Amino acid sequence: MTELIERADTAADTPVVELSMQQAINRALSDLLTEDPEVLVFGEDVGTLGGVFRVTEGLQKEFGDKRVFDTPLAESAIMGMAVGLAMNGWRPVPELQFDGFAYPAIDQIVNQVARMNYRTRGATPMPITLRLPSFGGIQAPEHHGESLEALFAHTPGLKVVAPSDPADAYSLLLQSVRSDDPVVYMEPKARYWERRPVQLREPSDPIGTSRIVRPGRHATLIAWGAMVHRCVQVAELAAEDGVDLEVLDLRWLKPIDAAGLAASVSRTRRAVVVHEAPLTAGLGAEVATLVTENCFRDLAAPVQRVTGFDVPYPAGPLEPQYLPTIDRVLLAVQRTLEY
């Protein structure tokens, strides 16, 4: 899949390398460990094994087991340790191995990580970046395909980001780790492997900036993580029918780029938001509201949502029936066109 909009801000002298998202994240972690001696990487199997998805491969060997280390299988303890380390001047980058394993750590994340700086009137920043392999698409068992973005976005004090391609994965991770606020960095597992030509670059857009992946004029598809790829597929198929779809990668799920959304939908006059999480109280509702608040008079049709269903995330074989399909997205587009 080619990227359809060139990044204007790419430095001309950085070489183009062929990288998967997995490798791009590994490169970002390596660069962060190099640039800042306070950065620590830890979690279940991130050290000796190099992570179940090989994202942290080679880091312990390069930076030693004091900076890249394995933890017990205790997610609450992993996040609790991150809090203690952050209080003492470290810049922790913990990994919780899978989305569903974040639930046991919710107390630490919501009650400590998100609030400590507020509670201490700004005296105790929590520069923690929680790396969370997220979303579905790899036919894994239960607890390995959850989409928790609405839960984290709803928690004051947290920032939430989900990259959709290797280049963004690299620069958004640099940006997240360098931020003095806690960030939940959601890695779309389904997109770990596809290699793309990438120019690794320093982050240049402010936190909370979306990105137009594909320009179009008839409707805007809004997505994040692996659903961006799905929407680009849909846009390419729609083009065969003479329908020109814009694809907006939201990237930051907190703070949300309300201005970017408004700029796109004001032009296209139609919006479809696509996510893997269940429909009810999902982030699509927030996006639809922001679009409606800001573009009410421009809209040619109500904002459509194409999402997972209001059921627990299904194990392996049922996954393709649960995740937004190309046809479901196309039907939603048709509803906006015919309204």
Add this chain to the structure above:
Amino acid sequence: MAQENFTFTLPDLGEGLVEATVLEWQVAVGDVVERNAPLVEVETTKSAVVIPSPKAGRIAELHAEEEQVVPVGEPLVTFEVEAADEPQAGIVGRVPAEEARPARRVRLRPPSD
């Protein structure tokens, strides 16, 4: 693309089986096999089963003769594989297949504006 060797050890084919007897190799040294192609038929105390190939690659070495008993965990076959060509799945789940041309049923009618 760099080549590397991958040795496949005899997996536990049932609940706690300790060994299996090689009945018939369905590949020979030098063969190029696809992932999931039949590799070898073995017999355990429960049944005879055909083990599919866990990798795509060239067969570099067979570690057991036919009729030989192989303990679980011992080498069965060594492959020469492309080092970086095929994305490796994690310990959980699988690499999603990328369709060259995604399937669709819904056709759109362009708007009048």
